[in-house]
Amino acid sequence: MTDAVNGTDNGSVRGAENGRNGGLKSGPDPGAKGGLPDGAAGGTTAAGAGRAAVGGADAMIRVENLQKSFGRLEVLKGITTGIARGEVVAVIGPSGSGKSTFLRCLNRLEEPTGGKVWIDGLDITDKKTDITAVRQRIGMVFQHFHLFPHMTVLDNICYAPVKVKGWTREKAEAKAMELLARVGLADKAREYPSKLSGGQKQRAAIARSLAMEPEIMLFDEPTSALDPEMVKEVLEVIRGLAHTGITMVIVTHEMKFAREASDTVYFLDQGLLLEKSPPAKFFSSPETERARQFLDKVL
Amino acid sequence: MNLDFGVLADKWQYLLGGAYYTLLFTFVSALFGFALGTILSLFKISGIAPLRWFATAYTSVFRGTPLLLQLAIIYYATPQLLNYKISPLLAAGLAFGLNSAAYLSETIRAGIMAVDRGQREAAIALGIPYRMMMKDIILPQAFKNILPAIVNECIALLKESSLVSVIGVADLMRRANIVSADTFRFFEPLIFVGAIYYVLVLLLTALANRLERRLRRSD
Numbered sequence: 001m002t003d004a005v006n007g008t009d010n011g012s013v014r015g016a017e018n019g020r021n022g023g024l025k026s027g028p029d030p031g032a033k034g035g036l037p038d039g040a041a042g043g044t045t046a047a048g049a050g051r052a053a054v055g056g057a058d059a060m061i062r063v064e065n066l067q068k069s070f071g072r073l074e075v076l077k078g079i080t081t082g083i084a085r086g087e088v089v090a091v092i093g094p095s096g097s098g099k100s101t102f103l104r105c106l107n108r109l110e111e112p113t114g115g116k117v118w119i120d121g122l123d124i125t126d127k128k129t130d131i132t133a134v135r136q137r138i139g140m141v142f143q144h145f146h147l148f149p150h151m152t153v154l155d156n157i158c159y160a161p162v163k164v165k166g167w168t169r170e171k172a173e174a175k176a177m178e179l180l181a182r183v184g185l186a187d188k189a190r191e192y193p194s195k196l197s198g199g200q201k202q203r204a205a206i207a208r209s210l211a212m213e214p215e216i217m218l219f220d221e222p223t224s225a226l227d228p229e230m231v232k233e234v235l236e237v238i239r240g241l242a243h244t245g246i247t248m249v250i251v252t253h254e255m256k257f258a259r260e261a262s263d264t265v266y267f268l269d270q271g272l273l274l275e276k277s278p279p280a281k282f283f284s285s286p287e288t289e290r291a292r293q294f295l296d297k298v299l
Numbered sequence: 300m301n302l303d304f305g306v307l308a309d310k311w312q313y314l315l316g317g318a319y320y321t322l323l324f325t326f327v328s329a330l331f332g333f334a335l336g337t338i339l340s341l342f343k344i345s346g347i348a349p350l351r352w353f354a355t356a357y358t359s360v361f362r363g364t365p366l367l368l369q370l371a372i373i374y375y376a377t378p379q380l381l382n383y384k385i386s387p388l389l390a391a392g393l394a395f396g397l398n399s400a401a402y403l404s405e406t407i408r409a410g411i412m413a414v415d416r417g418q419r420e421a422a423i424a425l426g427i428p429y430r431m432m433m434k435d436i437i438l439p440q441a442f443k444n445i446l447p448a449i450v451n452e453c454i455a456l457l458k459e460s461s462l463v464s465v466i467g468v469a470d471l472m473r474r475a476n477i478v479s480a481d482t483f484r485f486f487e488p489l490i491f492v493g494a495i496y497y498v499l500v501l502l503l504t505a506l507a508n509r510l511e512r513r514l515r516r517s518d
Contacts, residue, residue, distance in 0.1 A: 132428055
């Protein structure tokens with residue numbers, strides 16, 4: 001589908017429709033000079049990752065020397081990168097490599113212990129930043145769905161737009177029905193989550209996130225808890241979102257999906273971003289020995 | 300065998316009337332205890348240390364001293380301290396509510412902790428502010444989980460309410476004692492109010508079962 005080089009081209013085209021407009025409001029980015037992403041450059045390794053980039057002042061997500069420890073366990077050991085508006089990033093790596101923690105630091109579900117994260121120019125590691133407001137612009141999809149079990153599918157989707165964004169119930173329901181149709185669940189609107197299959201739950205959870213009209217979507221192993229026959233229906237929905245202007249970061253074990261749907265593959269190992277390449281390059285000629293070993297095991 | 304329920308022929312309405320006070324009092328103290336218990340449970344999981352300390356100390360004191368003593372302190376000591384004659388019903392509602400809150404706060408806290416951590420994360424990720432998250436997402440699920448424990452607490456309150464007879468509220472127990480004193484017969488009035496207590500508990504249980512079925516609709 002998207003090959004490496006035109007990933008960036010698409011980026012600018014898509015930006016014109018969607019992203020760039022948003023870019024105007026982002027204002028001066030305190031750190032826009034460095035660490036910008038560049039899908040085409042690719043292959044920058046560990047220490048210098050992201051630094052080699054040129055690109056426009058359009059980083060939707062910027063991460064600088066991000067560290068996270070749980071007690072004495074160092075999970076992230078300094079990750080620096082930038083993700084462009086509309087870019088689709090697949091984060092892969094062995095279990096325990098820090099993929100999920102990296103993702104969870106991007107909306108501060110996990111409190112970083114060092115380094116900085118900017119979302120559209122806002123430093124979310126700064127305690128003065130209204131993190132709740134930033135989170136309203138970032139959708140997140142979890143491995144175990146986390147639908148609200150005491151609400152119908154429709155109420156799950158409408159709750160945040162109505163209560164948080166102040167939409168009318170009519171507007172939220174119209175949006176919800178549109179999204180449910182898009183994920184193929186229009187007939188399940190009045191059901192409780194317990195009546196849905198795993199794949200349906202995950203699609204409903206995606207619709208719930210999309211109802212907030214997020215600029216960024218984070219996916220934390222969205223298909224890992226699903227029965228094999230339900231993986232595809234969820235990946236199809238996620239693939240449908242890619243390149244519609246939403247910036248996407250997807251932690252996944254689905255290599256085929258990562259290869260086909262992403263603009264950039266991040267390979268994490270032992271808390272470091274070891275490799276950052278276009279998928280075509282990463283899967284055919286990975287630069288690091290660790291990535292080669294990993295690919296040998298999973299492919 | 301010296302047993303004659305005929306002696307209650309002109310007393311049973313009076314005895315039954317005590318059920319009104321017993322129920323009123325159970326209802327008021329359960330409601331008060333539940334509201335205060337919820338607030339205390341939120342204090343206990345709060346990030347603000349003084350709130351946690353307060354709630355913990357509160358529970359410790361109210362669980363660590365006899366209910367009858369608390370009732371006596373509120374009823375007899377308040378007038379001495381504040382120069383305010385507290386009504387028996389208010390004193391009893393207050394004592395039982397305060398006491399019940401101490402127990403319920405622990406139950407509710409356990410209920411909150413038992414809600415899947417993912418629920419909280421999903422709400423946070425959607426940008427739902429803490430207060431709304433608690434009110435609409437976490438507490439409804441917590442209450443559903445602990446409904447049987449809350450019913451237990453209500454049943455305990457209903458029965459313990461017989462303690463208010465000592466400060467002169469004309470509840471079931473007090474009326475049974477009055478009738479006993481009038482007729483010099485103990486067994487009949489006591490058995491009669493005992494049956495009323497039992498029926499009230501059965502009704503309460505039936506009500507709770509219906510509520511539980513309604514809450515389980517989403518399962």
